[in-house]
Amino acid sequence: MRTPHNHTTTRELRQSRGRGGISGVPRFKPSICRSNSSSQAMKPNPPCSMSPLRRTRRLLPRVLVLMMVLTLGLIWKMSSSNINVEKHVEHDMMIRQLPKSVDGTILKAEDWPTSSKDTHARNKEPRKHRIVIIGSGPTALGAAKRLYDLGQGKDNSVITILEELGRPGGLASSTRDDKGFLWDVGVHVVFSHYTYFDRVLNTAVPEWNYRRRASFAFMKGSDQNRRFIPYPVQNNIHVMDKIDQRRCIRGLEEITKNPINRNPTNFDEWLVQNFGEGLADVFMRKYNRKIWTVDTNEMNSAWVGERVAVPDIEEIKTKIKEVDSGKKAKDSEWGPNLFFRFPKYNGTGGIWESVARLLPNHWFRFHEKVISIDVDRKFVVVETGTDIKMRYALEYDTLISTVPLDSFTFSLKSKDRSLKDMRELASQLVYTHTHIVGVGLTGQQPKSLADKSWVYFPDSDSPFYRVTMFSNYSDDHVPKEGLYWSLMCEIAEPQRSSNPSYWSRENLIKESIEALVLYGFITADMVVSKYYQRFEHGYPVPSLKRDIILNVIQPWLKTKGIYSRGRFGGWRYEVANQDHSFMQGVEAVDKILSDVPELTYPDPNLANSKKNTDRTIPLDYEIVIAHYNEDLDWLKPYADHTLLYHQGKDLGPPFQFYSWERLENLGREAHAYLHHITTYYDRLADVTVFAQADHMSGRCYETPLEYIDSAKKGVPCMKLPERYRDWGRVKFVEGYLEAYEKKGDPIQRATATFRQVYEHLYGHKAPRRGIWYCWNACFGATKQQIRRHPPEFYKKALAYVSRCSNQEEAHYLERLWYHFFEGVDTS
C-alpha cells in the first residue's frame, strides 16, 4: 500500500491504528504502534466477546482521555526535549507521516511514501544535504564535531543524530551506582594517535588526572605460586618462576635459531613465530582465550600491528642474570599507553558528554532508535519514545552508522538481491559480550594494588580477564575519597554461550568477589557496593573470515551512500579505541564533504604507526611554548591558544592548554619550534608566537598579543634587530658555559661552524655583511613569513638540533630566526 507523500511543516508523529479490539483485561491498552523491544512484530489483540455498540460506548471516554494524554505528551516532549520545534522546520520537511496500516504493524519499506525528490525538483529550491548519524558514541561525535568545525548544519546541510539511549557516549559512557561509586565500561585509557582528537578533548574537558601506566598480569606459575608480572609479560620473563623462565627462553631460542618466514595463517601461528612455544603456552594462549573467548587459531593475525611487544631475547637473558645475581631488573617501558590521562570528574562518560556539549543541542535526538533503513529510497525508520513507542521515517542523503555491523545489515531493506548475501556474511562476524562487575569497597586498599592501574588475569579460577583499580584513577570514582576504593572487573562471554546460569548477573558477581578474595585482594566484609551491567557487543573478534567479510560488505554499503564506522560499525579491533573511533567519524565526514581519503579505517597499521597531525583546524593565532620545568601561570589567560611542548618530566600540564605534547628533551627551544613548524607547516595559524616558558621577562614582549601586532607589521621580535657577522663558533659571554657546567648540563659544542650551517641551509654563501638578528628566541611570525621557506628547509634545520638536550646549534638558530622571516610583505 502506498500513501501519497506529504510534506509537513510541523512535526507529526502519527500513530498507526491497531485492530481496535479490547482484550477483556480490566485496563484499556491502546493498540498504537507500540513495542518494548527492537522487534517489529506486533502481537494481535485477542478476540473480543462484547457487542460492537457496547464496546464503542465503553471505549469512547477512554479513547478521548487517551488522545488528550497523547496530545499533551507530544506537546510536552516538543517543548521540553532537546528538539526545538521552531528551529526544526527544516527537519520536519524530512519527517514522513507514518502510513496507516490495517493491522497496526509498521509498514514494510516498499509501502512507505515515495521520495520527496520530486517535490524539491518542482520547488526548484536547492535542497540541503541531509546527513543522518546513527548513534552518539565517540564515532558519531567525531563525525558531528567535524561537521560543526567545517560550518555544516547551517544553510548547507541538516544534521540529525539519532541515539536510542538517553545520553551520548555509547560504550565509552559511565554510570554512578546508588552508593555513589562511578563505573566505566571496563578500563578506558585515553591514548591518542591524533592531534585533532587531543585538541577536541582538551577543549571539552577542563580537568584531567595524568597517570603513568602500571599494568601487570597476575598469574599462577609452574611452581603454583601466584605473582604479578609487569606488562607486557613477554618483556618480563625474569619475574617468572624458573620452570616458566626456561620454557619461555627455550621457545625464544628456537625461533631465533630457526625463524619461520612464511606468513602466519592465524594468530596462534603468529604468536609462536614471534614468541615461541614457551611464552605461547605460559601466558599468550590462556590470556587471549579468556579475553576473546575463541582459540587463538580461530583469529587472524592482521590486527596485531603495534599492540603486541615482540621480545628481545638478549635483553631478557640480561635481565634474568641481573635478577639471579640479586640486582633489581628494570621493568619494560614498552607500549603506546605508557602515559595516560583520565578525566578528574565523571569518568570516561564525562568526556563524551562534554564533547556533545560543544555541538548544537538540536542536532541530537535521544531515545530515538533506528529500526530499519530503506537503502533504495534512503530513509530510516525511527522508533521514538521511552514508554509509549511511535515510529516515523527520516530521509537522508548521507548516512553514517555506528550501529554494530551485524545488526545494522539485518535492519536494511532493499530490492537489491545482494542484500541477502550481505546478511549471510554479516551473520558470520564474531563478537563477545562484555559483563562489568564493579565492586565498591571500604577499608584499606592492599599495598599490592595501590600502585597499579589495571591487572590481567589469564587463569581460569576467576571469571574476569582484567580488573581495573578504578579508584586509583580519580577520587571522583568513590563516594568519599580515602574511605572507599573500587575494583572494576571485565568479563568476556562467548557470542554463543551455553550454560546461561553461569553468565547470570548473580553468578558473575558472586564468582568475581570470590576470586578477588581468593587472590587476597579483598575480604568479603569490605564490599559495600555491587554494580553490574552487561553489554551485548563488547569486543569485535578479529576472526579468520573477518576481513573477507568486511571487504565485501563495506564497499557494498558505500555504493548505497552509507558509511558504517566505529568499534562495531567498522568491526576492526585494531582501530576500535576511542581515538580511532572518533577519528573514523571525522575522516568519514572529510571523505563525504571533500573527498579527502580516509586513513584509519582503510589503513589501521599506518594510522597506528605514527601521531597523525593532519586534519587539525588552526586557530587565528597560536602560542608555541618550549617548556622544561618553568612556572606557567603567566600563560593562563592564553591557555586556549597555547600549544605547549613539554621537554621535561611532567606527566601532564598544571592546567588545560589547547595542546600539550611531550617532546624528547633535545635541541633546547629550537627543537620545539622547528618540530611545530615542520609538523604543522600546512596548517599554521595566521600568526604563531614562539616563546620559552620562562617568559624572559624584560627581554621579550610582556604579552603574546604584542608579538601578534608586531608580526603583522613584519617585525617578528621585540628589540630592533642587530647585525650579526660572526660566522665561526658562538662566542658565549663570560661565565655562560661555566654556569651550565655547574648545573650538570654542559653545552655540547657544535661539529660545524655557524657559516657551514648557514650555507647548508640556504645553499649559498653566507653574506659578508652579516645578517639581522634579535635575541632570546621569542618572536611572532605570520604563516606567510614562515612559508617563505619550504618544509625541507626547516627539516634540515631541525636535524641540527636533534642531537642532545643542550647544544650549540640551538644558539645558531637563535641568531637565525629573524633572518628566516625578515622582509616578507605581510600586507
Ligand SMILES: Cc1cc2nc3c(=O)[nH]c(=O)nc-3n(C[C@H](O)[C@H](O)[C@H](O)COP(=O)(O)OP(=O)(O)OC[C@H]3O[C@@H](n4cnc5c(N)ncnc54)[C@H](O)[C@@H]3O)c2cc1C
Ligand atoms: C570493555 C571495553 C574496554 C575498552 N577500553 C578502551 C580503552 O582502554 N581505551 C579506549 O580508547 N577505548 C576503549 N574501549 C573502546 C571504546 O569504548 C570505543 O572505542 C568506543 O566506545 C566506540 O565508539 P562507537 O561510537 O564506535 O560505538 P559505541 O560506543 O558502541 O556507540 C554506538 C552508539 O550507537 C547507539 N545505537 C546502536 N544502535 C542504535 C540504533 N539502532 N539506533 C540508534 N542508536 C543506536 C548506541 O546506543 C551507542 O550509543 C573499550 C571498550 C570496551 C567495551
